[in-house]
Amino acid sequence: MNFWKFITVTLLATLLLWFLYPSNNEKTKKGLTELTIWAPGYFLPELTLLCKYFEKENPKYRVIIGQNASRNMDSDNQRFLCGLAGGVPPNVIMFGRNAIIEWAARGAFDSLNKYLEEDSGETNLAYPIITNNVVQKALCEVTYKNKIYGIPSTIDDRILYYNKDLLIKEGLIDENGNAKPPKTWKELEEYALRLTKKDQKGKIKQLGFAPMYGNSWLYLYAWQNGAKFISPDGKTCTLNGNETVEALEYMVGIYDKLGGVKEVGTFQSSFQAAELDPFLSDKIAMKVDLGDFMQVIAVYKPNMNFGTAAPPMPEKQLNKGIKPITWLGGWCYSIPSTSKHKNGSWKLIRWLASKKARKLAIAEKAENNASQGKSFIPILEFDNELNEYIYNKYILSNPQLKEPFKKGYRLAIDMLPHAKYRPNTPVGQILWSQQITAYEKAVYHKFDTAKEALDESTRVVQKALDKFYNPPTGKIIKWKWLVILYGSALFILLFSVIIWNSFFKKNKNYHSKKWFEGMLCASPWIIGFAVFTGGPIIFSIIISFCRYDILNPARWVGFGNYKWVFTQDPIFWKTFWNTIYMVVGVPIGLVAGLSIALLLDLKLKGMAFYRTLFYLPAIVPAVASSILWIWIFNPTNGLLNGILAHFGIAGPAWLQDISWSKPSLIIMGLWGVGAGMIIWLAGIKNIPNHLYEAADVDGAGVWSKFFNITIPMLTPYIFFNLIMGLIGTFQIFAQSYIMTAGGPMNSTMFYVYHLFNTAFRYLEMGSASAMAWFLFIIVFGLTIFQLWLSKKWVHYGGG
Numbered sequence: 001m002n003f004w005k006f007i008t009v010t011l012l013a014t015l016l017l018w019f020l021y022p023s024n025n026e027k028t029k030k031g032l033t034e035l036t037i038w039a040p041g042y043f044l045p046e047l048t049l050l051c052k053y054f055e056k057e058n059p060k061y062r063v064i065i066g067q068n069a070s071r072n073m074d075s076d077n078q079r080f081l082c083g084l085a086g087g088v089p090p091n092v093i094m095f096g097r098n099a100i101i102e103w104a105a106r107g108a109f110d111s112l113n114k115y116l117e118e119d120s121g122e123t124n125l126a127y128p129i130i131t132n133n134v135v136q137k138a139l140c141e142v143t144y145k146n147k148i149y150g151i152p153s154t155i156d157d158r159i160l161y162y163n164k165d166l167l168i169k170e171g172l173i174d175e176n177g178n179a180k181p182p183k184t185w186k187e188l189e190e191y192a193l194r195l196t197k198k199d200q201k202g203k204i205k206q207l208g209f210a211p212m213y214g215n216s217w218l219y220l221y222a223w224q225n226g227a228k229f230i231s232p233d234g235k236t237c238t239l240n241g242n243e244t245v246e247a248l249e250y251m252v253g254i255y256d257k258l259g260g261v262k263e264v265g266t267f268q269s270s271f272q273a274a275e276l277d278p279f280l281s282d283k284i285a286m287k288v289d290l291g292d293f294m295q296v297i298a299v300y301k302p303n304m305n306f307g308t309a310a311p312p313m314p315e316k317q318l319n320k321g322i323k324p325i326t327w328l329g330g331w332c333y334s335i336p337s338t339s340k341h342k343n344g345s346w347k348l349i350r351w352l353a354s355k356k357a358r359k360l361a362i363a364e365k366a367e368n369n370a371s372q373g374k375s376f377i378p379i380l381e382f383d384n385e386l387n388e389y390i391y392n393k394y395i396l397s398n399p400q401l402k403e404p405f406k407k408g409y410r411l412a413i414d415m416l417p418h419a420k421y422r423p424n425t426p427v428g429q430i431l432w433s434q435q436i437t438a439y440e441k442a443v444y445h446k447f448d449t450a451k452e453a454l455d456e457s458t459r460v461v462q463k464a465l466d467k468f469y470n471p472p473t474g475k476i477i478k479w480k481w482l483v484i485l486y487g488s489a490l491f492i493l494l495f496s497v498i499i500w501n502s503f504f505k506k507n508k509n510y511h512s513k514k515w516f517e518g519m520l521c522a523s524p525w526i527i528g529f530a531v532f533t534g535g536p537i538i539f540s541i542i543i544s545f546c547r548y549d550i551l552n553p554a555r556w557v558g559f560g561n562y563k564w565v566f567t568q569d570p571i572f573w574k575t576f577w578n579t580i581y582m583v584v585g586v587p588i589g590l591v592a593g594l595s596i597a598l599l600l601d602l603k604l605k606g607m608a609f610y611r612t613l614f615y616l617p618a619i620v621p622a623v624a625s626s627i628l629w630i631w632i633f634n635p636t637n638g639l640l641n642g643i644l645a646h647f648g649i650a651g652p653a654w655l656q657d658i659s660w661s662k663p664s665l666i667i668m669g670l671w672g673v674g675a676g677m678i679i680w681l682a683g684i685k686n687i688p689n690h691l692y693e694a695a696d697v698d699g700a701g702v703w704s705k706f707f708n709i710t711i712p713m714l715t716p717y718i719f720f721n722l723i724m725g726l727i728g729t730f731q732i733f734a735q736s737y738i739m740t741a742g743g744p745m746n747s748t749m750f751y752v753y754h755l756f757n758t759a760f761r762y763l764e765m766g767s768a769s770a771m772a773w774f775l776f777i778i779v780f781g782l783t784i785f786q787l788w789l790s791k792k793w794v795h796y797g798g799g
Contacts, residue, residue, distance in 0.1 A: 032062040035344050038080070039094040040331075041067050041700070046361040047352075053349045053360065061344055066090065078760050079335075084108055085550045089336035090379055091345040092352075097141045097152060098422045098432075103466075104149040104488075105426035106551040106763065109336045111147040115346045127354035133384050135328070141421040142332050147599050150332030151353045155380040157291045157326040157412055157419050160312065163700055164305045166206075166285040170194050181309035182286075188312040188486050189254055195285040196258055204259065204267040207284045211251040214287035215270060216311070218435045220327050221247035223420040224313050229431060230423045235469055237461040239435065240454035246314075248450040252442050262445045265656045265744075270636040275300040291380060291412035295403055297373035302400070308408035310415060328419040335485045337551075355386055366394060375400055381413060389415050427464040429761055434461050440745045444658065453586060460570045464762075467564075474556035513793065528794075544769035551763070561770040569767070571746055575754040578662065578747065582732055585666035586725040592716065593673040597680030598710075599770060611681070618675035626738040629668045655740055661747045676721050683717035684710070715794040723786055730779050 039047055045066060047133045051063040083089035095103070103109060119128055131139060135155055142150035164179035170633060172191060174180040188209060195208030195409075209222065222229070227243035230236070238244075261553075271278045273296075276286045280301045288311050297304055310324030333349040335342055351357055362378050371375040375398075378390050395401060395409045434457035436455040440446075442453040497519075519526075544561055549553035565572055600611050616624065632639045633654035641651030652660045687710065695705045711718075733752040736742055742749035755775070759768035 010522070010619045033060055033344055034062050034064055035092065035341060035348055036064045036066060036090040036347065037092040037094070038066045040092040043094060043331075043393060046364060050352055050361060050363050051511045052347075053357070054348060057351075058226055061116040061348070062762040063097055063348065063450050066179040079523050081550055081760060081763075084336055086337055087338050090594060091335070091341055092334060092337045092348055093334055095334050095547065096329070097138065098148065098329050099428060100142055100150050100332060100334060101144045101424045102426050103551075104144055104147075104430040107337055107551055108551050109149045110337050110339075111149060112151065112335065112346070113147055116148065119350075125350070127352060127356065128352045129350055130383070134234070134357045134382050134697065135380075135416050135419075137328055137385065137416065137419045137421055138330065138332075138382055141328075141424070142334075144424050150334040151349055152330060152332045152382040154330045155328055155416065156292055157331050157381060158220060158288050158311060159291055159326065159408065159411055159415065160288050160309045161214075161279060161293065161408075162286040162307050162309065163279065163282060163284075164307050166195055166282060167191075179306060179307055180311045182282060182487055183309070184312055184318065185250055186315060188286075189250075189257070191258055192254055192288065198259075200498065202259075204263060206282065207258075207267055207278075209254070209257070209284070209286040210264050210268065211254055212439070213271075213284065214289040214582050216327075216596070218244070218248060218251065218439045219420075219422070220288065220311065220325075221251060223327065224317065224325050226317060226322075228423075229435075230425050234425055235465055237458050237465060239431070239438070239461060240355065240451065240458040245451045245454055248439060248442050248454060249440065252450055255443050262653060262657065265585060266635045269656050275777055277589065279306075280304065291409070292377070293381075294408050295375075295377045298377050298401065298405060299369075302375055302402070304404075308403050308404065308411050310411065323418045324415070326415040326419045328416065328421055333739070348496045353382070355383060356385055358383070359389070362390060362394070365582070375405075377401070377405060377409065380416070387416075405612050425465075426468050427461060430464045434458075437746070440743070444745055456570075463568055472555045472557045472560070474547075474558070477542065477546055477554040477556065479554075482538075482542065484534065490534075499721070540769045540772060541764050544773050546766050548765045549763040549766055554766070557766065561766045563773075565767055565770050565774070571749060571754060572771070574746055575749050575751045576747060579730055579732065579751040580661050580664065582729050582750070583726065585669050586722065588666065589669060589673050589676060589725060590721055592670050593676035593721070594680050594714070596673060597684055600677070609731045611677075614677055615674040617671045618673075618678075620672075623736040623738060625668075625671065626735055629671070633664055634667075655748075656744060658744050661740060661744060665732075665748065666737075668735065676725075679717055679721060680714070683714045687713045699757055712795050716796055719790050723783060726786075727779055728784055731776060 037047065037051070044067060047065050051065060055061060055063060060603070078766045080089065095109075100109065105359045116129060116131070122128070128586070129151060129194070131739075135152070138152040138155055139148070142148055142152060149553075160181060162179065162181050166179070167173070167179035167181070172180055172194065193370075195206065196204060197206040199205045219229075219504055222244040224398065225243040225247045227238075227241055227247060228742060229239050229244070231238055256262050273282070277296060277300075279287055279289075280297065294308075297306060311326060313322070313324050333352055335345045339345060340611055358381055375611065376394060380396055381387055381390065391409060391413060395406055423431065425431060437460075438453040438457040441456070442450040446458075447453045488784035543554055545556060545558055546554040547557050596614055600607055600614065620628075635641055635651060636652040637655060638651075638654070640654070644651040654660050654664045691709050691713070695709060700708070731752055732750050733756065736748045736750050736753050737756075740748040742753055751771070752775070755768050756770045758764045
């Protein structure tokens, strides 16, 4: 009877779940076709406006606007990746042009060539995509193997901003007494040194110029020197070319002459954005930044006496007649490969990229700024005619904008034909990371020469290229059969339990006869574990032996991922030892938590308040506490260095210092010992008072009672906190992700953070799974060892 009751309930539950499963119909109840578009948050207001217009002109469509929830839409785009894998991506997505080729090379986006070809034969299109009178470099940025994967929208390029007052004050003027911006690298270096001022203690109080402050990177300096990072066939990394080496040596030279990157970094750590930007407060005299930084100046310091110029070039390049070079970036509209309603998606893109739509969006922003009393400087657009229209209507004819803004905007437009863009390569994220790594190792002098730093980074990128262009030839994993096998195993297990309990189990008592009710009550957890935990565990094990990037079928590579992780991954062991270092914080946290618990166990008034006070940091969200501690660790204006300075101690750079970055996070961890304190306090309250009374009779002192009564009786709690502390340490992620992004020089790149990057940034799911299982073995092994060791030192009250 129980058997059939169980079958009946199971069938009814299955029917209920089927009925409640959300429908994925292509049409809504009103007969409208839904189109979904994802975009960065700051584009949502203009998209809301434009999509309303689109819906009016196309009444059979309804557009749903969504924001990607990830920190960075193109370098760690988990939500988009999951949407692609699950077959439910947005119909249109605004994607960074700098990363689109890497994703497109793996099949994430549809080529738009067929839509452009179809439109070329149409003469009555309301909003055709025109690709002749546009910023061609932006179009090249989204083109891979003669296929276009996105329609560019906004454009940003880099120009030099300089504070005229500071240059005039230093005597850097032309024959007319006007501020004279640097034109060559040599002049830029001279200006950087002359405009940098230090206080009586030798600390920087005004920075002339820092090569990496603003938005330039090694890429720009290398391009200016004629460098290329990838060979024409796309299969060889040339990051260590002589031109790039010279550019990096130039950057390192400036930092060394300014007092070293640590000194400059300490000064920069106090920099903020918007109205607190150091350029606006005269703390930095020059910087290379995006063209739309003029909007910041216009809003927060419209009367500033500033100038703009092309980024200074190597003199030898100028002598060759080469025009000053800039670097552009921006966004584009793309269609994910697994999306639906692609014709409707293309129609939406045509509208969003049209001149009419862009003019509407710009006019809306101009009105919003005017209503708030703010000036408005639009960002550059993909269409050249539209840029001229913007310049004439919103810049040149705007009486509120002073001459520097008009000259700066004109310069930004004029430099577009001479712009460079990130290399179109399927390993773009790795190349980007490695140019930063090479810069950091060179500027921190981890190598004797810049060439050695670039050689190492080149080897890393080349391995990634070889891995991409030489895919494995193993068999494709047939997930359908594995799912069937897993489901069959679960069914056999379930069926066996039912048969055993119904017909073969002997000596049934009242409780054992209630097995069905027990199974029914536990079924939500059992089903959840089987589907959401057991299944992913099996899946993770399998893909750790496969080459898998979610976008393409998994191929069997055996132990290839494990071999790659242990022998080829350039920072695997560094991240592992970084994590091991953080284990030092576990005993420190145990001691701190126990000490606070002992103090809070005193019989004094107001102890409930103090217990709450010490526990509060443990429930503060990780993001909030991380931001708070960023300010505490600020080497210039931070609370911690302020306290040390009061005692005549010069504090370190904390998070900006390779030697102090990990100790800083350990110190921060002590702020949250309140969670462990509660457990300690419970353990202390559980110690029988008669033990202390007997010790008093025997004449035992405070320390004798502590080491002979308190500590032995707390060993179960010590054991628990030790195990949880070790597990938590090996999973450390949030602090590094939020506070340091793994820097400086990967000093806070911990194991789980590297695993995250491997999976979601570099799309190496197989290698990431191999790393995850190695971590599991380490944590499991340590836990088993502690359990075995606990028999020798943990004392339970039961004897």
